[in-house]
Amino acid sequence: MSExxxxxxxxxxxxxxxxxDGEILASPIGNLPQIGAKLAKLSFxxxxxxTDGVAYLRGDVAPVGAPADNPIVEGVxxxxxxFDTLWGGxxxxxxxxxxxxxxxxxxxxxxxxxxxxxxxxxxxxGAPGNTINHTTSYWVPKHGPNVFVEKVDVVSGVGYDRxxxxxPASTRWHEIRRVISNLGVFDFETPDNRMRIRSVHPGxxxxxxxxxxxxxxxxxxxxxxxRLPSEDEIALLRRIDPKANGPxxxxx
Amino acid sequence: xxxxxxxxxxxxxxxxxxTIGIGGWGSxxxxxxxxxxxxxxxxxxxxIVSYGGPDVGLLCKTxxxxxxxxxxxxxxxxxxxxxxxxARQAGTIEAQELDEGMxxxxxxxxxxxxxxxPTRAGLGSDVTRMNPHLKTVASPYDDGEELIAMxxxxxxxxxxxxxxxxxxxxxQFLGPDPFFDDLFCMAAKRAFLTCEQIVSTDQLxxxxxxxxxxxxxxxxxxxxxxxxxxxxxxxPPDYERDESFQREYAMTAxxxxxxxxFRTTYLECDSEEAYQEAVKAR
Numbered sequence: 001m002s003e004x005x006x007x008x009x010x011x012x013x014x015x016x017x018x019x020x021d022g023e024i025l026a027s028p029i030g031n032l033p034q035i036g037a038k039l040a041k042l043s044f045x046x047x048x049x050x051t052d053g054v055a056y057l058r059g060d061v062a063p064v065g066a067p068a069d070n071p072i073v074e075g076v077x078x079x080x081x082x083f084d085t086l087w088g089g090x091x092x093x094x095x096x097x098x099x100x101x102x103x104x105x106x107x108x109x110x111x112x113x114x115x116x117x118x119x120x121x122x123x124x125x126g127a128p129g130n131t132i133n134h135t136t137s138y139w140v141p142k143h144g145p146n147v148f149v150e151k152v153d154v155v156s157g158v159g160y161d162r163x164x165x166x167x168p169a170s171t172r173w174h175e176i177r178r179v180i181s182n183l184g185v186f187d188f189e190t191p192d193n194r195m196r197i198r199s200v201h202p203g204x205x206x207x208x209x210x211x212x213x214x215x216x217x218x219x220x221x222x223x224x225x226x227r228l229p230s231e232d233e234i235a236l237l238r239r240i241d242p243k244a245n246g247p248x249x250x251x252x
Numbered sequence: 253x254x255x256x257x258x259x260x261x262x263x264x265x266x267x268x269x270x271t272i273g274i275g276g277w278g279s280x281x282x283x284x285x286x287x288x289x290x291x292x293x294x295x296x297x298x299x300i301v302s303y304g305g306p307d308v309g310l311l312c313k314t315x316x317x318x319x320x321x322x323x324x325x326x327x328x329x330x331x332x333x334x335x336x337x338x339a340r341q342a343g344t345i346e347a348q349e350l351d352e353g354m355x356x357x358x359x360x361x362x363x364x365x366x367x368x369x370p371t372r373a374g375l376g377s378d379v380t381r382m383n384p385h386l387k388t389v390a391s392p393y394d395d396g397e398e399l400i401a402m403x404x405x406x407x408x409x410x411x412x413x414x415x416x417x418x419x420x421x422x423x424q425f426l427g428p429d430p431f432f433d434d435l436f437c438m439a440a441k442r443a444f445l446t447c448e449q450i451v452s453t454d455q456l457x458x459x460x461x462x463x464x465x466x467x468x469x470x471x472x473x474x475x476x477x478x479x480x481x482x483x484x485x486x487x488p489p490d491y492e493r494d495e496s497f498q499r500e501y502a503m504t505a506x507x508x509x510x511x512x513x514f515r516t517t518y519l520e521c522d523s524e525e526a527y528q529e530a531v532k533a534r
Contacts, residue, residue, distance in 0.1 A: 055428035078429040079277065083353040087373070109349065114382050116343035122331065125323035128351040129373030158376035166376050169397035 004228055006182065007246030008237055009201045012229050013185045017137045017178040018092060023046055023047040024134075025077065025085050027093040031249045033139045034064050036180075037094070038240045039233060044185060051077045065243050086126070089173050092135040095127060097179075099152040102140060102195045102215040104176035106157030108132075114154050127156035132163075134155040135175045141249050143181035161195035182250045183209050185226055190218045199226040203252075205244040256419045257474040259524055262444045263289040265474075266409055271299040273359070273405070273440055275412030275433035276485065279305040279327045279493055281425070283413035283446050285481035285524045290316065294518070301405055303355065303431065305485060306501065309335035310519075312345055312510075320345050321405065323352035327498055334505030348384050350374070356432055358405035363438030368401035375400055410440035413482045414467065415490055417447040418456060421472030425486040426459055430466040437471040446478040448490045480528050496529065 018026055026048040028037035038061050041048045052058050057244060059074035066232025077085070085091050098121050099107040108127055112118030130136050136157060140147055155162060163171040178198070179186040185198040196218035200206060202225050210217060229237065237246075263286065266272065272290075276282035287307045290298075297318045302308050304325030311317035313335040314330070325336040339345045350358070351373045359371040365474040370389055373379075380386050389401040412433040423445050425433070437443035445467065451458070456465060486493035486500065504511040521527045 028409045058338050079352075081433060083356055087353065087371070109378070110340070114347075114349070114378065117340055120332070120337045120340035122326070122348050122381055123322065124377070126352045128375070128377035129353040129371075129377050131377075132372045132375050153378070154382075155378040162376040165416070167396070167398045169395050170372055170375050170399070 004234065005200060005247050006252040007250045008229050008234065009226050009239055010037055010180060010182060010250055011036040011246060012233065013180045013199070013226050014094065014139065015043070017094065018045050018048060020176050021045055021048060021092050021135075023049065025049045025051075025091040027051070027091060029095050030139055031064065032141065033094040034041045035237065035241050035246050037216065038123060040242050041238055042236050043166040043233065049125065052056075060103070061240070063240055064221070064240050073084070083129070086130060086133050089134045089189070089200070092177070093130045094137045094139050095130070095157065097138045097140055097147065097157070099147060099149045100140070100179065101149055101152050101159060102217070103159035103161040103193060104157070104179070104195065105152050105155045105159030105162060106138060107152040108156045122157050125223050126140055128158065128184055131158040134172065134244065135154055135177050137176070137178040137180070140181040143183040143209070145212060145214040148215065148222050150215050160188055175204045186217070196220065197223050199224045202228070254419045255421045255469070255475045256450065256478055259286050259289045259302065259446070259476050259478065262286055262411070262474050262476060263295070264294050265442060266290070266293070266295055268295055270408040271295045271301065271406070273407040273410040273436040274300060274302040274307045275410065276305065276307070276430060276437045276482070277303040277429070279329070279485040279498065281413055281427065281431065281482050281487050282307050282485040283411040283481065283484060284483055285413070285446055285478035286411045286444065287478070288524060288527055289310070290521065301355070301359075303352070304336065305332065306498075308331065309333040311429065312336050312339035315344065317345055318373045319348060321348040321355070323350050325466060329493065329495060330498065330502050338505055344398050347382070349379070351377070351379055353404050354379070354400070355405070356435065357402040359432060359435040359439045361402060361404035362406045363435050366404060368403045370399040371402050371469055372399060377401055389482070394434050405439060405477075407440035408442070410436040410443040412436055412443070412445055413469070413487065414447045415487065416449055416451055416456060416459065417445055417475050418453040419450055419475060420453065420526065421445060421467070421469035421475050422453065422456060422465055423447065423467035423472065424456055424460055424464050425466050426464060426490070434471070437467055439520050442473045444474040444476070445472050446476045446481045448479055448481065450475065450477040450489065453466065479523060480531070481524070483528070483531060497534070500515070
């Protein structure tokens with residue numbers, strides 16, 4: 001068994017966010033989210049639907065970063081069908097976040113005043129529609145005070161405080177399930193849906209996480225360590241990520 | 253009806269201040285031959301509606317786009333469109349930034365001649381702060397839910413690029429995704445289709461099944477055969493993205509000299525044919 005890396009811990013934590021999702025479209029955006037979701041599909045969530053990253057649903061699970069020789073296509077998921085699927089709620093997306101706050105408001109649009117931004121980023125993309133329609137999680141490969149902020153400059157993905165202000169019928173499917181970073185795992189399972197430390201990755205302390213976060217996190221009395229992969233999971237991870245893209249994103 | 257025409261004639265129909273929808277997605281199957289002709293034309297004060305890629309970046313850089321309606325502007329392999337980024341940060345364009353799905357909904361409303369379509373997308377987000385003209389509508393039924401009324405995005409003209417078409421305006425995509433090109437055509441007063449190759453109607457099913465005929469001739473007003481017309485964006489299966497050209501293009505946002513050289517070589521050509529020659533000579 002090869003050595004367990006920090007990237008493996010993140011991949012397991014990401015996979016765990018898809019546990020229980022069943023037969024829905026998993027849309028992991030980014031390297032480690034891809035690796036984690038594929039691990040979930042190959043182990044405990046075999047019914048997940050995943051795309052080839054372009055427009056087709058894959059019946060098999062290909063390694064990341066490698067073009068497949070004989071892809072099995074089980075269906076079509078072009079952009080129009082993506083919108084239909086997500087507005088119908090049969091999806092769990094894991095997006096990135098340039099900024100995120102204590103209630104899970106996420107910004108990927110721009111830094112500064114959106115009328116004349118200091119830095120234009122990706123734009124709203126699908127974040128507003130995703131967060132109001134189905135389960136959303138976030139992946140932050142570099143946890144720091146400029147990402148975990150007191151207040152996001154622009155709300156792309158809708159957090160719990162914003163959702164609470166809406167008509168209750170509109171937020172029936174709003175769920176920010178998990179935030180995974182290179183330091184730990186976070187959720188919103190608190191009385192007022194403030195972000196809470198769910199677990200710390202092995203080798204990381206709660207103090208380090210608090211230091212790297214600009215807002216006050218809910219910290220339970222006993223914070224568990226993020227779980228380690230089993231030997232079978234390690235074997236799967238090496239198969240899913242043969243070029244070690246995960247450790248390039250999160251070293252250590 | 254034979255709707256074959258030229259890119260010069262298509263752009264000759266456009267006027268300053270028009271709202272123009274551009275098909276494709278990011279740096280994928282963009283009607284670049286017509287975009288290049290617009291760059292040569294000097295048209296100005298345009299409102300561009302697009303799943304944005306280099307089409308938006310170029311029209312921002314030349315100052316011809318006054319307003320842009322978009323969910324993102326990306327070059328795919330280069331996540332942020334550099335010229336669009338510069339324009340946003342300098343405040344030189346009016347930005348109407350929407351959720352990607354809202355953009356589809358606005359085009360669909362226009363296609364169906366409806367004033368708006370209701371949606372949850374955008375609720376609670378700063379889409380409403382960035383688009384103060386957006387209004388909500390209450391469901392008239394017992395649920396009483398408050399929804400965003402996405403207004404129709406009516407287009408004066410639409411331009412799209414397909415793999416194949418016939419001279420009547422039946423358009424065919426052979427790649428993996430039709431994107432929203434049919435909606436762009438349906439939402440526009442006048443729609444123009446460029447393609448890699450014009451074939452006779454009886455040859456349309458030679459390369460793809462009936463469902464690849466995504467655009468029918470009733471919504472198309474002009475057809476132009478422009479081989480390489482999506483360059484440097486991808487147009488599979490005919491060609492992949494020209495990544496090295498795209499990198500050269502992206503570099504021009506950082507270096508005024510590089511932009512001048514790029515403009516002289518590729519944008520100040522007399523014609524699309526001259527552009528394609530310049531690309532070959534690279």
